[in-house]
Amino acid sequence: MASAHTGHSRGLLILVLAAVTFLVLNMLPFGYLIQWPFVIITTFVHEMGHGLMAILSGGNLIHIEIYQNASGLAITETVPGWRQAAIAASGLLAPSIVGGAFIIAGRSRQTSSRVFLLFSLFILISCVLWVRSTFGLLILLPIGVLFLWLSQKGSATLQHFMIQFLGVHMLVDTFTRTMSYLFSSSALVGGQSRHSDTAAIAQQLVGGHLLWASVIALLSIWIFYYSLRKTYLR
Numbered sequence: 001m002a003s004a005h006t007g008h009s010r011g012l013l014i015l016v017l018a019a020v021t022f023l024v025l026n027m028l029p030f031g032y033l034i035q036w037p038f039v040i041i042t043t044f045v046h047e048m049g050h051g052l053m054a055i056l057s058g059g060n061l062i063h064i065e066i067y068q069n070a071s072g073l074a075i076t077e078t079v080p081g082w083r084q085a086a087i088a089a090s091g092l093l094a095p096s097i098v099g100g101a102f103i104i105a106g107r108s109r110q111t112s113s114r115v116f117l118l119f120s121l122f123i124l125i126s127c128v129l130w131v132r133s134t135f136g137l138l139i140l141l142p143i144g145v146l147f148l149w150l151s152q153k154g155s156a157t158l159q160h161f162m163i164q165f166l167g168v169h170m171l172v173d174t175f176t177r178t179m180s181y182l183f184s185s186s187a188l189v190g191g192q193s194r195h196s197d198t199a200a201i202a203q204q205l206v207g208g209h210l211l212w213a214s215v216i217a218l219l220s221i222w223i224f225y226y227s228l229r230k231t232y233l234r
Contacts, residue, residue: 007221013030014157015106015231018164019020022172038169038176041123042095043171048126048198050074050087050093066125066136069187070177088197092182095170096220100227102167105121107231109156112163119166120147171224175213183213 025031045065051061051074067074071177074091078084083196105115123144151159181187185199198209198216205212 003103006070014160015103015164016160018168020079021165022168024086035169037143038166039070039173040066040136041143041166042173043070043124044131044136045054045095045098047074048130049097049162050076050091051130053087053090054078054083057086059083059087061130063130064136065069065133065138066131066187067117067133068135072136073189073194081204085201088200088204092197092216093219093223094172094175096223099167099174100223102163102170103227104231106160106164106167111153111216113156116159116163117151119163120144137234140187146190154225161168167227171220171227174220175224181186182216183210185209 025035025110028034044064047064047066051064054061054074056076057078062075062077064074074087076087077152078087084155102112102115105111117192123140127137127141127144131140147162148233154162157177181196182198187196188195195203196209198213201212202209
């Protein structure tokens, strides 16, 4: 029991340290530059959320593109209706789900190390199979290689911190940068104005985009609360 309690306390300490690091970086003039790769990772997770749901719902993921303004595009094939709505919603929820899963994985150093390895492999495999924009490859390939190296050569404490930092970053990014997109009916992607994901959901189902934005926002808040409650607030 003492060992479990010690691991629990260490995990909470690492989570707090990751959160403080995030806040400090936000206050530094150059902090955003340090965080920029993690912003791109959140965009990548968002687009892969679209793509994986397309595959799971019987469709196809053609490729994804990541742009310099941290926007992205997933090119998928599926039939109209609830499947398209599910694909649109999955991209919006993916960063919250992955961020929450990373926080839960951070309960132990062993689990966080395994998850960090799997995530690095996922980035590299996705680059080979689906990422097709030059900017996306130039950013994500080095990140994937670095993460893979850290998963093999880095300390367990560093891997633990990285998973918690990624989790915190994705969840906070969801409630800051992504929220403005969530409640918009359109967005600038790759220099072109396109329907937002919530507008895409509204086109396939009943209700307007603001209704679905509210639903997605509430689900994201619940995921954040659930991950903290399951991991540290019990």
